[in-house]
Structure formats: structure tokens, C-alpha cells
Amino acid sequence: MLLLGGVMIAGMMTAPRIAAAKAEANLERVNALIARMTIEEKAGQLNLQNDPFRWRPEGVNPGDALNTDQAQTAADIKAGRIGALFNGVGAATTRLVQDMAVKESRLGIPLLFAADIIHGLKTTFPVPLGETASWDLDLAERTARAAAVEGGAAGVHQTYAPMVDVARDQRWGRVVEGAGEDVLLNRLFAIARTKGFQGDDLKDWSSLLACPKHFAAYGAAEAGMDYNSTDMSELELRSVYLPPFKAAFDAGALSTMSAFNDLNGVPASGNKWLLTDILRGEWGFAGFVVSDYTSEQELIAHGFAADGRDAARIALMAGVDMSMKSGLYMEHIPDLVASGDVPIERVDEAVRRVLMTKAALGLFENPYRGADVRTERRVHGSREHLALAREAGRKSIVMLKNDGDLLPLPKTGKTYALIGPFGADSADLFGPWSIFKDTKLAVSLEQGLRSALGAGASLTVTKGSDVEAPIAGGIEAAVAAAQAADVVLLAVGESTEMSAESKSRVDIGIPAAQLALAEAVAATGKPVVVILRNGRGMELAGAVKDAPALLVTWFLGSETGNAVADVLFGDHAPTGRLPVSFPHRSGQSPFYYAHKATGRPSKPTDREFTSKFREVPHTALYPFGHGLTYAPVSYSPVRLSADAMAWNGELTASVTLTNGGTREASEVVQLYIRDRTASITQPVRLLRHFKRVTVPAGGSVEVALPLKFEDLLFLGQDLKPTVEPGLFDVWLSPDAQAGEPVQFTLNR
Ligand code: NOJ
Numbered sequence: 189m190l191l192l193g194g195v196m197i198a199g200m201m202t203a204p205r206i207a208a209a210k211a212e213a214n215l216e217r218v219n220a221l222i223a224r225m226t227i228e229e230k231a232g233q234l235n236l237q238n239d240p241f242r243w244r245p246e247g248v249n250p251g252d253a254l255n256t257d258q259a260q261t262a263a264d265i266k267a268g269r270i271g272a273l274f275n276g277v278g279a280a281t282t283r284l285v286q287d288m289a290v291k292e293s294r295l296g297i298p299l300l301f302a303a304d305i306i307h308g309l310k311t312t313f314p315v316p317l318g319e320t321a322s323w324d325l326d327l328a329e330r331t332a333r334a335a336a337v338e339g340g341a342a343g344v345h346q347t348y349a350p351m352v353d354v355a356r357d358q359r360w361g362r363v364v365e366g367a368g369e370d371v372l373l374n375r376l377f378a379i380a381r382t383k384g385f386q387g388d389d390l391k392d393w394s395s396l397l398a399c400p401k402h403f404a405a406y407g408a409a410e411a412g413m414d415y416n417s418t419d420m421s422e423l424e425l426r427s428v429y430l431p432p433f434k435a436a437f438d439a440g441a442l443s444t445m446s447a448f449n450d451l452n453g454v455p456a457s458g459n460k461w462l463l464t465d466i467l468r469g470e471w472g473f474a475g476f477v478v479s480d481y482t483s484e485q486e487l488i489a490h491g492f493a494a495d496g497r498d499a500a501r502i503a504l505m506a507g508v509d510m511s512m513k514s515g516l517y518m519e520h521i522p523d524l525v526a527s528g529d530v531p532i533e534r535v536d537e538a539v540r541r542v543l544m545t546k547a548a549l550g551l552f553e554n555p556y557r558g559a560d561v562r563t564e565r566r567v568h569g570s571r572e573h574l575a576l577a578r579e580a581g582r583k584s585i586v587m588l589k590n591d592g593d594l595l596p597l598p599k600t601g602k603t604y605a606l607i608g609p610f611g612a613d614s615a616d617l618f619g620p621w622s623i624f625k626d627t628k629l630a631v632s633l634e635q636g637l638r639s640a641l642g643a644g645a646s647l648t649v650t651k652g653s654d655v656e657a658p659i660a661g662g663i664e665a666a667v668a669a670a671q672a673a674d675v676v677l678l679a680v681g682e683s684t685e686m687s688a689e690s691k692s693r694v695d696i697g698i699p700a701a702q703l704a705l706a707e708a709v710a711a712t713g714k715p716v717v718v719i720l721r722n723g724r725g726m727e728l729a730g731a732v733k734d735a736p737a738l739l740v741t742w743f744l745g746s747e748t749g750n751a752v753a754d755v756l757f758g759d760h761a762p763t764g765r766l767p768v769s770f771p772h773r774s775g776q777s778p779f780y781y782a783h784k785a786t787g788r789p790s791k792p793t794d795r796e797f798t799s800k801f802r803e804v805p806h807t808a809l810y811p812f813g814h815g816l817t818y819a820p821v822s823y824s825p826v827r828l829s830a831d832a833m834a835w836n837g838e839l840t841a842s843v844t845l846t847n848g849g850t851r852e853a854s855e856v857v858q859l860y861i862r863d864r865t866a867s868i869t870q871p872v873r874l875l876r877h878f879k880r881v882t883v884p885a886g887g888s889v890e891v892a893l894p895l896k897f898e899d900l901l902f903l904g905q906d907l908k909p910t911v912e913p914g915l916f917d918v919w920l921s922p923d924a925q926a927g928e929p930v931q932f933t934l935n936r
Contacts, residue, residue: 214547221295221543222536229268229295230539231521236478236512237261239276239301241285242343248281265299266292269518271542272300272510274348277309277624282343282559290555298555300546302346302478305396306365306621307331309338311573311629311746314584315619315723316351316377318742320367321764321815322583323856323878325380331580332384334573336396341567342624343559345549346397348445350381352432353402357778358768359412361691364620364723364743366407367432368767369780369812372875374432382439390442391550393558400436402447402480404462405429412777414692415448423868425451427903434471442475442545446508448483455490457483458499463507476509476541485514496520501529509538569629574747581744581751586764586815591736594715596758596818597675603646605673606634607666607709608680609655609702610721616655619723619743620688629746633679633719636749640757648673653705655683663708670712677756678706679719680732684743687723696774697727706731719752725768728809740766758818763854763880765815765923772804781812781924782871789872813858813875813923819849821883826920826930833897833934835913841930842892843920847883856880859893860924862917864931867904873917873924893920900934 222230240257241248248254254262264270265288273285282301289299307313313331322328332350339347354374355363367377378400387395405425409416420429433444446463447456456462457479467473484503485496493499500520503511511517524530546552567573587595597604610616614632618625631639634649641647652666653659670676680702686693698706710716710731717737720726728738739762744751754760771779790798792805800806824844833839847853859877863870876899883889895918897911904910913936921927 214544218540218543218547221297222539224295225539227522227525227535230535231518232269233271233297233539233542234510234521235270235515235518236272236274236302236510237264237270237515238513239273239285242276242278242281248284250284262288265289268293268295268297270299271297272302274302274512275304275623276301277303277339277342277344279341279343279559279561279564283556286555297543298546298551300346300542300549300551301344302348303339303344304349304621304623305335305339305344305347306349306351307619308335308577308622308745309342309624310568310626311338311570311577312618312622312625313577313580313745315364315743316366317364317368317723317767318584318744319580320373320377320767321586321740321742322580323373323765323880324583325376327580327583328377328380329384330576332381333387334576336385336387337394337567338573339396340394340558341560341563343557344396345551345557346399346443347385348399348401349385350378350398350400350436351402352378352400352436353407354428354432355407355768356780357409357412358696358725358771359692359694359774359777360407360409361414361688361693361723362407363725363768364687369769370767370782370875371428371431373767375435378432378436379439382436382441386440390548397443397545397549398436398441399443399445399478400433400441401445402456403433403444403467403477404447404456405451406447406449406456409449412692414690418449418451420452422907423903426907430466437471437473442548444473444475444477446477446479446483448480448486450490450492455487455492457508458487458492458502458506460506467507476538476545477507478510479503479508479512481512482514484508484511485516497524500524504530504534504538509541569626574629577745578747578750578754581747582754582760584742584744584764585751585755585762586740586766587755587762587817588738588740588770588810588814589736590816594717594737595756597717597756599641599757600644602674603672604637604648604675604677605669606637606647606649606677606679607652607669608678608705609651609653610679610681610719611649611651616683616721617743617748618684618745620684622745631747631749633749633752636751636753637677637756639750640753652709653701656699656701658701658704663705666705667708667712670709670714673714676709676714676716677719678709678716678735679721680706681721681726682723694774695727696724696777697729698732703730703732710735717756725766725770727771727774733809740764761818761851761854762815763817765813765856766810767812769808769812770810772807772809775801776804779808781808782874784869785872807925811923811925813856815856817853817855819847819851819853819885821853821855821922822846822848823921823927825928826918828918828930828932831932833895833932835934835936836897838897839895839932840892841895841918841920842890844888844890845881845883846888847885850885852885853883854880855883855922857891857893857920858923859895860919860921861895861899862929863900863902863912864915864917866902866912866914868902870902873919875924891920
């Protein structure tokens with residue numbers, strides 16, 4: 189076995205100098221290794237394949253007969269033809285698989301193990317979109333850390349997360365995987381999650397290499413249809429879609445994934461401008477680029493490459509360092525180099541990036557890192573992680589509506605009917621990308637409610653409908669249950685199947701069968717609390733829209749039922765805020781709050797010849813940033829410390845919040861700006877800062893937020909950051925639609 193990264197004894201050297209010296213030592217050793225590698229071994233380091241050994245929990249054990257796939261992969265690893273495996277986990281088998289590379293391949297280069305650990309491994313945290321509704325960066329960092337601890341113990345080194353694609357079209361199925369529609373939230377959550385996954389030191393066994401994805405503009409797929417083309421100005425790309433990536437890289441992310449989509453006619457996975465000129469040239473990114481699953485092979489289907497050889501050449505030359513799944517790099521790199529179609533220097537560069545990352549992860553010193561069965565047993569689904577999942581769950585819930593203060597509900601003295609396809613369900617609460625979940629760690633709504641209500645609970649549970657189809661007698665049973673109860677808890681929405689990769693929808697509403705159930709139940713006249721399960725901003729209609737109380741609960745993961753019960757019965761007052769708009773109707777898609785004004789801006793009361801659809805106002809039913817709690821909080825008019833800002837100066841915006849209720853309120857004050865006159869038209873509102881504050885029952889607090897010169901930056905016609913003097917609007921408001929702005933001028 190080959191050992192890299194020997195220790196530099198450095199006397200009085202400072203930490204950055206020690207790190208630089210280590211990197212230098214790594215580089216020397218990596219270069220020495222590259223000098224010994226054959227072209228096949230080099231191609232092998234760039235070849236990433238499915239892990240056929242550890243995709244099942246039990247994995248392969250020493251002495252087990254290997255199936256054909258496993259035997260082929262084992263042979264390839266030993267021949268140095270595979271450098272990394274993905275989507276296998278499990279400490280027990282890590283050593284067995286890693287030994288194939290370390291002990292049985294000529295150069296003993298350790299494998300890199302990657303996995304889609306998107307929102308937890310065994311313990312499942314809320315889906316990223318749901319967690320973003322917490323507007324709590326510390327929470328996001330802590331759940332990513334816990335996921336990394338579980339992943340590290342199971343022998344994983346890299347996670348294909350966070351997804352940092354800004355997602356403004358709720359039809360797109362993958363909205364669920366990211367931080368929603370806003371650039372600032374996407375940037376901040378990209379940083380928090382990257383830090384959480386990578387920890388303080390990549391070498392630590394509990395650190396997972398982060399892989400912000402999908403580079404780039406994947407979230408802008410036309411019509412929200414997955415894998416579709418994207419076409420946008422460079423200005424839009426740089427203003428909206430690239431900043432979250434830059435933020436993640438600045439936070440230390442050392443890998444990224446090239447996207448499936450084509451961007452302005454050039455597929456992202458063959459796009460040199462994106463993958464080399466911007467990523468390396470402008471940003472100085474030092475990690476490696478992995479293609480998305482066969483995305484370099486898909487250059488052929490895009491009509492951008494003639495065949496596999498051509499696709500491999502284009503992707504490699506564009507800047508894709510590692511090929512996921514297709515095998516095209518392994519197959520074609522030797523010949524591409526021999527024929528002079530790809531210079532060996534480019535191959536060496538890609539190999540160097542991969543090996544330097546392996547060295548940064550400490551794999552050369554310890555190829556098995558944290559993989560340890562006892563640690564796995566200790567940390568997988570640990571009490572701490574489940575407590576964190578419950579905390580994250582309840583902080584992710586957004587209360588859209590609470591007419592007549594129906595919520596919170598009393599634990600005693602009332603009878604409840606839990607109705608809907610998600611009431612007793614324990615399979616659909618994890619959400620997409622929970623491939624390694626422990627299904628035993630699943631608290632259904634029913635279980636959560638029963639455990640909150642205690643032994644004397646009066647709770648009936650009736651399915652009423654399947655997710656997308658009626659069930660015989662379902663409505664009748666549900667109506668009878670509703671009639672027999674004081675309050676209906678209606679658990680409706682989307683299944684995992686409706687919200688994930690390749691699960692784009694033309695209609696972002698609740699399926700007709702469930703709407704019919706909702707109508708019938710509401711017709712009993714019983715108060716209805718909607719518990720919505722969803723992976724996107726949705727269209728709410730009929731009895732769901734009209735229910736007096738509405739909770740958005742996304743896919744909350746392992747602790748779903750407990751988290752929902754915490755909020756329903758008031759042990760935790762709702763604190764979540766929407767990270768995506770809920771438009772009135774699907775047909776408004778893409779609807780996002782930070783849209784442009786147009787030359788014919790519309791007001792909700794306008795009728796003709798303004799920029800809107802005939803049927804609904806050009807607004808959201810529930811806007812970005814919206815979320816209620818168990819006390820009404822009112823905002824005073826906004827005050828500014830001055831009505832003009834000096835060039836390079838700063839102002840303070842403040843507001844008085846008053847809690848008119850009897851419970852303490854947690855409020856997220858949001859600072860939005862609008863540049864009234866600029867050489868590039870600016871959004872009607874743009875989030876620049878936010879702050880969570882506590883407002884005591886019956887009391888008031890003053891909240892001051894800084895407004896800085898940098899907050900007024902935008903990209904000008906030359907694509908350079910610019911600030912222009914003139915008039916600006918400022919809001920301090922509870923969401924992206926509320927409040928009245930104050931104005932100030934920026935003087936040069
Ligand atoms: C395809 C998805 O687009 C990507 O996000 C994921 O990481 C890979 N498959 C690997 O599973």
C-alpha cells in the first residue's frame with residue numbers, strides 16, 4: 189500500500205503555513221504517483237461506478253460469492269480501472285472493498301466512496317426545501333454535520349450535496365432538494381450545509397466532501413420539466429444561478445457536479461466556459477468536477493457529440509474530471525491520448541485533482557477512515573440525531589393560515605379525526621433521496637399524535653383516498669369519521685413519487701381524489717386543519733384552500749409525526765417561513781417574488797392591459813417569506829436612520845414589532861430593497877437581510893437591520909458589480925408581499 193501525506197514536523201509554524209506545507213507535500217507525492225501511472229490507471233482514477241457491494245444494508249461479507257456485477261467491478265478495481273464508487277454504504281464491507289484497491293491494485297490507490305446523502309443517512313432529516321423553511325442556518329449546519337457523522341461511520345467520503353440550484357418554477361420536481369427560489373437563502377444555506385458536511389477538517393472521518401450541484405442553471409429548466417434546456421442571459425446566470433455555487437466554493441467545497449441541461453445551446457457537461465473559464469479561471473476552484481449520472485454520454489443525445497469517444501473528449505476538454513457511471517472515460521481516454529485528440533497534460537490535471545482530493549480527505553494515510561461497525565451502531569439513528577430530526581422537523585413547518593385561532597389544539601377534551609392518505613402512512617414521510625434510510629425510524633402522523641395525546645386519546649384514523657385515486661367507500665368512511673369528531677386533521681398533498689428527480693408536474697395542485705375527499709369532509713361543517721405534505725410550492729384549491737388552518741409540513745423525515753404533534757398541540761409554536769411562493773394557480777409558473785416590474789406593472793385590482801393573467805392577480809396566494817405563529821405580530825412603519833445614504837455609507841432600517849397575543853412570538857423580520865432606477869431593470873423586491881427575533885406576549889421590540897452600500901450592488905450591462913446613485917425602496921416586512929416601503933436616495 190502506498191502512503192501519501194507524511195507528517196511535516198514544523199516547529200513553530202502557524203496553522204495556515206502548516207496547511208500550505210501539507211498541501212505542498214501532497215502535491216509532490218501526487219505528482220510522483222502520476223509519473224508512475226499508466227494511461228489506463230489514469231483513466232481508472234477518473235472512472236466512477238455504482239457500488240455493487242454495499243448497496244444493500246447487509247452488504248457483501250468476506251467469503252461471499254460475488255455476483256457477475258460485483259465480480260466485474262472487483263476485477264476492474266484490482267486492475268486500477270475504477271477510482272471511485274458511489275451509492276454504497278456500510279462499514280462492515282468498506283474494508284473488504286477498499287482492500288481490493290489498496291492491497292490488490294498495482295499502485296494501491298484508495299477508492300473514493302461517494303453517496304447521495306441529501307438529508308440524512310439512517311436518521312432522515314426534513315427534505316432540504318423543508319429545512320430551508322426554518323430560515324435557520326445553524327440548524328442546517330447541524331443536520332448536515334449529523335448526516336456526515338452517520339455517513340463517515342458507514343465508510344462514505346463524499347456526499348452529492350448540497351443542491352444549490354435556485355428553483356423558481358414549482359413544476360420542477362427537484363425544487364424539493366434545494367433552498368427554494370431566493371438567491372440569498374440559496375447562498376446562505378449553501379454555505380451552512382457545506383460547512384456542516386465538511387466540518388472543520390476534511391481529514392476527519394466524520395467529514396464528507398461536499399459536492400454543490402448541479403453546475404449550472406439546472407434549476408431553470410424550461411417549463412420546469414426535468415433535464416430540459418435552459419436559455420438565459422449571462423446576466424441572469426451570473427445574478428441568480430451562479431452565486432450559490434460561488435458561496436459554497438468559498439466555504440470550502442472541493443467538488444462539484446456538472447449538470448444535465450444545456451445552457452444557451454451548450455450542454456453544461458461539455459461547457460468549457462462554465463467548467464473551466466468561470467469555475468477555474470475566474471473563481472480559482474481547486475477541487476474536481478464529476479459529471480452527473482452519464483451526463484457526458486448524454487452529449488450524444490443532446491446532439492452535441494457524435495459518439496461515446498467524442499462525448500468523452502468534449503467533456504474532458506471542457507473540464508469534467510471524473511465520469512459518473514457511463515464508463516466512457518475508461519473506454520476512450522487511452523485512445524484519445526494516443527491519437528493526440530486529448531493532451532496527456534489534461535488527463536494528468538484531472539487525475540491530479542482527484543488524487544489531491546483523496547489526499548485532502550486523508551485517504552492515503554487511512555483508506556478506511558471512520559468506517560467502523562461500532563461507531564455506526566452508536567451514531568446511526570442515535571438519540572441525539574433523532575432529537576435533532578424532531579427539532580428540524582418542527583422548525584420546518586410553516587403555518588399559512590389559522591383562522592379563529594383554531595390552532596393550537598388542546599390535548600384533552602376534544603375528539604379528533606385524522607383523515608387522508610398521509611395519516612397512518614409511514615413510507616411516504618421521508619421524501620425523495622432517502623435511499624439509505626432506516627425505515628424503522630419512522631414516526632407516522634398517527635403515531636406522533638397518539639403519543640402526544642396519551643393513552644386516553646380520542647383519535648380515529650381514516651384513509652379516505654389514495655394519493656392519486658379514490659378508494660371504494662373512502663369518502664363515506666371519512667365523512668362518518670368527521671361527523672363523529674370535534675376537529676378534522678386532514679393529511680393531504682403529494683407523495684414522494686410526485687416530487688423528486690424526474691417528477692416534474694404540469695399541475696402543482698393537490699390531486700383530484702384528495703380534493704374530493706377534502707370537499708366532502710369540509711361539508712360536514714367540522715373545523716378542518718390541513719396538514720399538507722409537499723415537496724414544492726403548491727396551488728391550493730377548494731376546501732383545502734378554504735380550511736381555517738393550514739400547515740405546510742413538506743417531507744419531515746424520521747420524526748414527522750412527533751414534529752407535527754409538537755406544533756399542532758402548541759408545544760412548539762410554528763416558526764417556519766416559506767422559501768418558495770405558493771401561487772394562486774399552477775399556470776402562473778414560474779412565479780417568484782423577485783420578478784421584474786415590466787412596463788405595465790399590475791395591481792391586484794387592475795383588470796385590463798397590465799401584466800397579469802385574466803383569472804388571478806399577479807401575486808402569490810401565500811408569498812415567499814410568509815409564516816404565522818401562535819400570536820399576532822404587527823409591524824410599525826419602517827424608519828430609516830437618514831433619508832440619504834452616502835457613497836460607501838450605511839443606513840439603519842428599524843421597525844417596532846408588537847405582539848398582540850398571549851404567547852411569545854418568534855418572528856423573521858425580512859429586509860427587502862428595490863432599486864427604483866437602474867441601468868439594468870431590477871426585481872420588484874429583493875431579500876437582503878433577515879433576522880429572527882422574539883417578541884414577548886403583549887410586548888413590543890424594536891428591530892434594527894443594517895442596510896449597507898454593498899446591498900445596493902447589482903451586475904451592470906458589462907456584467908460587473910455596480911452601484912448607481914438614485915432612489916431606493918426599503919421594506920422591513922414579514923413576507924415578500926406585505927408592508928409599505930420607505931425610500932432613501934443614494935448620493936454619489
Ligand atoms: C442523478 C442526479 O441528478 C444527481 O443529483 C445525483 O447525485 C446522481 N444521479 C447520483 O445518484
